[in-house]
Amino acid sequence: xxxxxIGEFGLIKKIRDxxxxxxxxxxxxxxxxxxxxxxxxxxxxxxxxxxxEKTHFDLSYTTFKQLGYKFLxxxxxxxxxxxxxxxxxxxxxxxxxxxxxxxIEELYAGINAIAKKFNVKIIGGDTCSxxxxxxxxxxxxxxxxxxxxxxxxxxxxxxxVKGSLGDSAMGLYLLKKYGKKVHTFSPLTPRLKVIRDHxxxxxxPLAYTxxxxxxxxxxxxxxIDVSHICDESRxxxxxxxxxxxxxxxxxxVTDRAGIDPLILAMRGGEDYRLLFTSRHRLRTGxxxxxxxxxxxxxxxxxxxxxxxxxxxxxxxxxxCSW
Amino acid sequence: xxxxxIGEFGLIKKIRDxxxxxxxxxxxxxxxxxxxxxxxxxxxxxxxxxxxEKTHFDLSYTTFKQLGYKFLxxxxxxxxxxxxxxxxxxxxxxxxxxxxxxxIEELYAGINAIAKKFNVKIIGGDTCSxxxxxxxxxxxxxxxxxxxxxxxxxxxxxxxVKGSLGDSAMGLYLLKKYGKKVHTFSPLTPRLKVIRDHxxxxxxPLAYTxxxxxxxxxxxxxxIDVSHICDESRxxxxxxxxxxxxxxxxxxVTDRAGIDPLILAMRGGEDYRLLFTSRHRLRTGxxxxxxxxxxxxxxxxxxxxxxxxxxxxxxxxxxCSW
Numbered sequence: 224x225x226x227x228x229i230g231e232f233g234l235i236k237k238i239r240d241x242x243x244x245x246x247x248x249x250x251x252x253x254x255x256x257x258x259x260x261x262x263x264x265x266x267x268x269x270x271x272x273x274x275x276e277k278t279h280f281d282l283s284y285t286t287f288k289q290l291g292y293k294f295l296x297x298x299x300x301x302x303x304x305x306x307x308x309x310x311x312x313x314x315x316x317x318x319x320x321x322x323x324x325x326x327i328e329e330l331y332a333g334i335n336a337i338a339k340k341f342n343v344k345i346i347g348g349d350t351c352s353x354x355x356x357x358x359x360x361x362x363x364x365x366x367x368x369x370x371x372x373x374x375x376x377x378x379x380x381x382x383x384v385k386g387s388l389g390d391s392a393m394g395l396y397l398l399k400k401y402g403k404k405v406h407t408f409s410p411l412t413p414r415l416k417v418i419r420d421h422x423x424x425x426x427x428p429l430a431y432t433x434x435x436x437x438x439x440x441x442x443x444x445x446x447i448d449v450s451h452i453c454d455e456s457r458x459x460x461x462x463x464x465x466x467x468x469x470x471x472x473x474x475x476v477t478d479r480a481g482i483d484p485l486i487l488a489m490r491g492g493e494d495y496r497l498l499f500t501s502r503h504r505l506r507t508g509x510x511x512x513x514x515x516x517x518x519x520x521x522x523x524x525x526x527x528x529x530x531x532x533x534x535x536x537x538x539x540x541x542x543c544s545w
Numbered sequence: 546x547x548x549x550x551i552g553e554f555g556l557i558k559k560i561r562d563x564x565x566x567x568x569x570x571x572x573x574x575x576x577x578x579x580x581x582x583x584x585x586x587x588x589x590x591x592x593x594x595x596x597x598e599k600t601h602f603d604l605s606y607t608t609f610k611q612l613g614y615k616f617l618x619x620x621x622x623x624x625x626x627x628x629x630x631x632x633x634x635x636x637x638x639x640x641x642x643x644x645x646x647x648x649i650e651e652l653y654a655g656i657n658a659i660a661k662k663f664n665v666k667i668i669g670g671d672t673c674s675x676x677x678x679x680x681x682x683x684x685x686x687x688x689x690x691x692x693x694x695x696x697x698x699x700x701x702x703x704x705x706v707k708g709s710l711g712d713s714a715m716g717l718y719l720l721k722k723y724g725k726k727v728h729t730f731s732p733l734t735p736r737l738k739v740i741r742d743h744x745x746x747x748x749x750p751l752a753y754t755x756x757x758x759x760x761x762x763x764x765x766x767x768x769i770d771v772s773h774i775c776d777e778s779r780x781x782x783x784x785x786x787x788x789x790x791x792x793x794x795x796x797x798v799t800d801r802a803g804i805d806p807l808i809l810a811m812r813g814g815e816d817y818r819l820l821f822t823s824r825h826r827l828r829t830g831x832x833x834x835x836x837x838x839x840x841x842x843x844x845x846x847x848x849x850x851x852x853x854x855x856x857x858x859x860x861x862x863x864x865c866s867w
Contacts, residue, residue: 224646231672237646238653238672258669260633267589269669271684273637277676311582315595315682324546324559331560347580347591350553350560354599355677360637362593362684 232454255455256304256440257363259370268365270301276319276356284398286406287326289422290359291333297442298363299341300426300495304440307367308428312338312345315360317353337425369432371499376437376456378517380500383509385427387470388445389484392491393477394421413472424495434503444492446532449513450521452500462513464489464525489523554776577777578626578762579685581692590687592623598641598678606720608728609648611744612681613655619764620685621663622748622817626762629689630750634660634667637682639675659747691754693821698759698778700839702822705831707749709792710767711806714813715799716743735794746817756825766814768854771835772843774822784835786811786847811845 257270302309394417477484521532579592624631716739763770799806843854
């Protein structure tokens, strides 16, 4: 059977079955943003992300510094999605001949810039030559007093998003269209804002997690990531299209390009914003976009017109953390 | 500057300088087999290894099961090299279209076989599609009561090797020559023994570490790995060629092929045997092949004829853990 037939999430479930562990100390394993392990000094989180040239990035429109920044950012986002604080980063690099020393120095300048921001320590890794393009793999550990898994959503919980959605997908669209690198984001025009959101996303943790029942970071796109929470929690969701947060910059850029910003916000992916459910009504910092329902389906409410989505309907085999 | 000009170990030193951490809890960072971090519940070890198709393995002469076995084995070897016990394994896979579901099932059968042997739990990872061949990255954590770094060797210490050297390199030579997969190793002829040592190395920990001052696993080849210990410990070494442990199987196979087994044992690499220094004379389980000297050079003693090696002389840019 080809992998495209069972899909990525089908594969992850298969792997999870093969590796089902009886470890008593394992809190969440394969199938969440990060693995979590019980530990005498608080829960240990581990997440790993691979970035492959031509699949995840294109050196014709990202600088090495931007790439390094994003590389650590997406790992930090996974730790935040578990309610954790990042700690140690281990890097593996597969280096093709074309990579120069100054490229690696630039890459590390980007990694170090965001590492400093979030107090992450780079402690080791592996370098090797590659005949297959430039490949990066990062593993980030973290700590959490209380793990927030994907699986805790309950009927009646509100669904919240922290930050605007769709900018990154629009940024990627522009980068692909023009195929050029951007070296400075100043002055920050709407175009440069969405491009920066794609090239250098900066994750933001939840400051306050009381009442939060489940969480994920939006990397595959809002609807897919809502479906991950629903799958793991065995519930459904109603999403109100008109409540989905879209930035002013995205509205401006999409208006000019004749693109519906909501499609990007719902399906674009690589937003690295937190999506979570809460049993309390939150007043600040996050936007309520829907609620959890009992029936295992996802309903998108567009000004009162409801349509149900089958989770299988928007599965892809692209990239996903488990 | 091209990376080949500064070499892999030069690059690792550069990276180490860029990331020099003031973390008080960091015991050993970039430049050892695994990173080690102080922790209330014993020292936490983290190691990461990337394997890239065509660079590290060739699907024309390894099965997926053998690949999975080796993939975890080389990570376990890094944890053993720090004096640790492996615990949790996180896997990232970059999957090209040609990979089938049964390939992944076989891969996990190999990973699970060795995981069971050493009580390693597979807890998570990342899957993504790859346009660049099959790529695996594994991150393994471990615990150690007492870390054994590369940097503790002192003048007068004996240099020891646990297990025979060179078999893996000869196995690779045979696999490349015949370009075929081996599906069974029974009956275990000398040829199949060296091929198995290449495809499915099984690391063996040191049972007894009292008096052990430094340790590394032999992945780059005996002489390079001796030089890593010497570099980090700021000492030199004398290696007695005639004391280097060579298996009977290797002697038989190299005799027939007209190859000097000592060259494979000294420079072959991928042995995944432990190389360590000890201030005590050990009686069992390991072979004494030389001693640490004050002067920072490596001398190979061939039946009384001595030759000095410059560490730069045998550096490559192939693969190495740091």
